[in-house]
Amino acid sequence: MLELYHNNVSVCAQKVRIVLAEKNVPWTGHHLSLARGEHLTAEFKAMNPRGVVPVLVRIVEESEPFGPDHAIVLEALGALTQVGDDQAVPALTTLMRRKKLFARKKARALKEGSLAALRSIKTAGAQRAIEEAGRTGDRMLKKLVRETGAGT
Numbered sequence: 001m002l003e004l005y006h007n008n009v010s011v012c013a014q015k016v017r018i019v020l021a022e023k024n025v026p027w028t029g030h031h032l033s034l035a036r037g038e039h040l041t042a043e044f045k046a047m048n049p050r051g052v053v054p055v056l057v058r059i060v061e062e063s064e065p066f067g068p069d070h071a072i073v074l075e076a077l078g079a080l081t082q083v084g085d086d087q088a089v090p091a092l093t094t095l096m097r098r099k100k101l102f103a104r105k106k107a108r109a110l111k112e113g114s115l116a117a118l119r120s121i122k123t124a125g126a127q128r129a130i131e132e133a134g135r136t137g138d139r140m141l142k143k144l145v146r147e148t149g150a151g152t
């Protein structure tokens, strides 16, 4: 299940709620009062150091990328190209190493998306994850890393 940290009057959060509704994606919400500064607590900033809403979490970690959530996970991978730091690297690493019998096409799309996101993130951690995948990944992953380069 996706979790959204949001606020009722924040237009930024409303946009995300609209997309989730349009796409019929179930989610649970955590409402934060901006007036009371609930977005400025240490706990929330650990999740989003910028201290702003909305924050949509667990898309990549807890969705079913080989099942009904495949398309939304691919979209999330597109968004993760914008992250610019190491936060998403562990989730992307796990995702690109996932395999499933008889789901070759989906596996390929997920691996390609994860690699593309890691390449755009461009940090040393992301770079290491790609190199490691090229050495120790499954056959498909190694091939994709070879075909697209390690991103240096």
Ligand SMILES: N[C@@H](CCC(=O)N[C@@H](CS)C(=O)NCC(=O)O)C(=O)O
Binding pocket: 010, 011, 012, 013, 034, 039, 051, 052, 053, 054
């Ligand atoms: N596109 C930005 C927008 C986030 C944003 O600016 N959110 C506003 C509400 S619309 C916010 O949380 N403001 C609280 C504050 O600045 O203290 C993001 O998601 O990073």
